[in-house]
Amino acid sequence: MADVARLAGVSSQTVSRVSNGHPGVVDATRQQVLDAMKELGYRPNSAARALKRGEFRTIGVILFTLATTGNSRTVEAIANHAAEQGYAITLIPVASPTQDGVLGAFTRLGELAVDGVIVIMEVHLLDAVALELPPGAQVVVVDSDAGDRYPVVDTDQADGARQAVSHLLELGHHTVRHVSGPAESFSAGRRAQAWRDVLTEAGRPVPPMLQGDWSAESGYRAGLEIAADPSCTAVFTANDQMALGVLRALHERGRRVPEDVSVVGFDDIPDAVSYLPPLTTIHQDFAEMGRRCVDRLLHQIRGEASPPGRALVPTRLVTRESTAPPPAS
Amino acid sequence: MADVARLAGVSSQTVSRVSNGHPGVVDATRQQVLDAMKELGYRPNSAARALKRGEFRTIGVILFTLATTGNSRTVEAIANHAAEQGYAITLIPVASPTQDGVLGAFTRLGELAVDGVIVIMEVHLLDAVALELPPGAQVVVVDSDAGDRYPVVDTDQADGARQAVSHLLELGHHTVRHVSGPAESFSAGRRAQAWRDVLTEAGRPVPPMLQGDWSAESGYRAGLEIAADPSCTAVFTANDQMALGVLRALHERGRRVPEDVSVVGFDDIPDAVSYLPPLTTIHQDFAEMGRRCVDRLLHQIRGEASPPGRALVPTRLVTRESTAPPPAS
DNA sequence: TGCGATGATGTTTACGTAAACATCATGCAC
DNA sequence: GTGCATGATGTTTACGTAAACATCATCGCA
Numbered sequence A, B: 001m002a003d004v005a006r007l008a009g010v011s012s013q014t015v016s017r018v019s020n021g022h023p024g025v026v027d028a029t030r031q032q033v034l035d036a037m038k039e040l041g042y043r044p045n046s047a048a049r050a051l052k053r054g055e056f057r058t059i060g061v062i063l064f065t066l067a068t069t070g071n072s073r074t075v076e077a078i079a080n081h082a083a084e085q086g087y088a089i090t091l092i093p094v095a096s097p098t099q100d101g102v103l104g105a106f107t108r109l110g111e112l113a114v115d116g117v118i119v120i121m122e123v124h125l126l127d128a129v130a131l132e133l134p135p136g137a138q139v140v141v142v143d144s145d146a147g148d149r150y151p152v153v154d155t156d157q158a159d160g161a162r163q164a165v166s167h168l169l170e171l172g173h174h175t176v177r178h179v180s181g182p183a184e185s186f187s188a189g190r191r192a193q194a195w196r197d198v199l200t201e202a203g204r205p206v207p208p209m210l211q212g213d214w215s216a217e218s219g220y221r222a223g224l225e226i227a228a229d230p231s232c233t234a235v236f237t238a239n240d241q242m243a244l245g246v247l248r249a250l251h252e253r254g255r256r257v258p259e260d261v262s263v264v265g266f267d268d269i270p271d272a273v274s275y276l277p278p279l280t281t282i283h284q285d286f287a288e289m290g291r292r293c294v295d296r297l298l299h300q301i302r303g304e305a306s307p308p309g310r311a312l313v314p315t316r317l318v319t320r321e322s323t324a325p326p327p328a329s
Numbered sequence C: 001t002g003c004g005a006t007g008a009t010g011t012t013t014a015c016g017t018a019a020a021c022a023t024c025a026t027g028c029a030c
Numbered sequence D: 001g002t003g004c005a006t007g008a009t010g011t012t013t014a015c016g017t018a019a020a021c022a023t024c025a026t027c028g029c030a
Helices: A002-008 A012-019 A027-040 A046-053 A069-084 A099-110 A123-127 A157-170 A186-201 A216-227 A240-252 A270-274 A286-301 B002-008 B012-019 B027-040 B046-053 B069-084 B099-110 B123-127 B157-170 B186-201 B216-227 B240-252 B270-274 B286-301
Strands: A058-063 A088-093 A116-120 A138-142 A177-180 A234-237 A262-267 A280-284 A315-318 B058-063 B088-093 B116-120 B138-142 B177-180 B234-237 B262-267 B280-284 B315-318
Touching (some): A069 A116, A157 A186, A177 A186, A240 A270, A240 B270, B069 B116, B116 B286, B138 B286, B157 B262, B157 B315, B234 B240
Parallel strands (some): B058 B088, B116 B138
Antiparallel strands (some): A088 B088
């Protein structure tokens, strides 16, 4: 910076003013400075900036994995929206969903250059360790059981699940089986609860729930059980990838979809339209989710009033070919 | 830090030594400092650290999208391995594969607090703009056409594609059609070239190539054309998601896989085993890829000798049920 | 016993920036 | 013409840390 100032024949403070777009610099001077910057290939040192300003213009995102489509799409949306707001995203992967893994991530996090953190993870896993945030850092939690401790940005999981199950009941199915996500997932829990609620409200029997882990493989295992149950005519899976596994199991066991069994997924990932058959599923608006996370966090960082409302991000049913009325039997 | 020093009754320099794990501090003193840190909730300020040390311990990853499975898995592997090395990952999403989008990303990048950058993108798109890196930042390019300008970490795309096509020929197929990735993708180009080479070397006809964009939807469109070509008995798609679309199209048109048509994908994403039928594909080792990217970049950052070899990350054929000998005809 | 070597700890300084304050020239009102 | 307001630019300082150097006590050995 000093070099630039010397070359432009001004003080370093004027260089600073130009580089930050402050007013009160005459055009001729500004141009001189800009020329000098260019000639010397000057880039402001972000560490020094951050030190002086007391903020990093960076948001940390802490999560277990990018392997589930929902997570990676959420992260992408967060990154895009944050970039628009002039913030960068730092990824904090947690090696494993164990205390050690989380602890390691948070130890790193404590020293990390972030103004705030978005947690895409079950909060109770955080409780296991002292949540040592960088001083002054804010937290927003995605789709989790944060209670009142942290602001939460939420998708309307329950409504989505209700739409899925209702859709199947309206088609005439007597009841619906559910392949849920992992027990520790709050989202999975809410989808399962809504499934139970709708059946109960409709006076239908609630068949045993099958437990998966979001992966297609786990869906396949659940699907084998479903295929072995001739009374089952409708399945609601907690995400699309598990639905893919269910479809495979049903196909292998000779049960046709949707003629014999209807299947509804959750997420509406781009691939779902290409499943065999194309999957009826609950569409999630990941972009909106990312936007809300970032907006909310920035509000907090700036100490502004509590962000506008706690409305849930809506979901909607997308009907494709994997659902139909039950067989006449 | 001064507060901690005061409370512990030592100098700030001793606090610094403890916080960085430097030797030469007696255990009793160290413990006092640690206690004081804990009591005051002290966290080192990473901006000041970075300023003093001249490095950020952060790697930037610049890419278009996390929506393709390959990208998100590569990023995850990079993040994990970087974390092991004490480095954080900053995501730099490029809004769109246009000059404006890339330019915007690089303008931000220029001011970003990173020691190096991993580019998961076609280099020729970077050429459109002045590649203004933070001073001293290093670059590693993934699977791209960087020529000699940047170090490249590469998967053995060509070998993978050769394995795929050879496998089909060995099963007895006369020739193989190819659904490629987007024209601007270097990886896609190499897979397509290898496909052409193998067919040519075997003295087989090279049928017209079909162009996709990595998405299942584009695979579906290509699949419809393939289904309309009764002479086609074998397809090699440049990734698994497009293979999913091809499977759907073939199924809709009543062409059985693998009895009528064999299909081979590329990537071996976890879902591929659950496709109908489970997909024969080329396995990529994304974890190894991520590791090599990070190692290579850190080598450069530290100014160490040119990293060990430029060996390609190997690929391997995973045979499942989507391939079989051609119909007797 | 004394002296140098060793190891523990303290003091000074600089990293690059931007806020706060100081200075200077210009122009306008009286 | 004088004085003062205004706007442009320069000077000083502090942000929190860690390297370099300085100091001090202790211990072993002649």
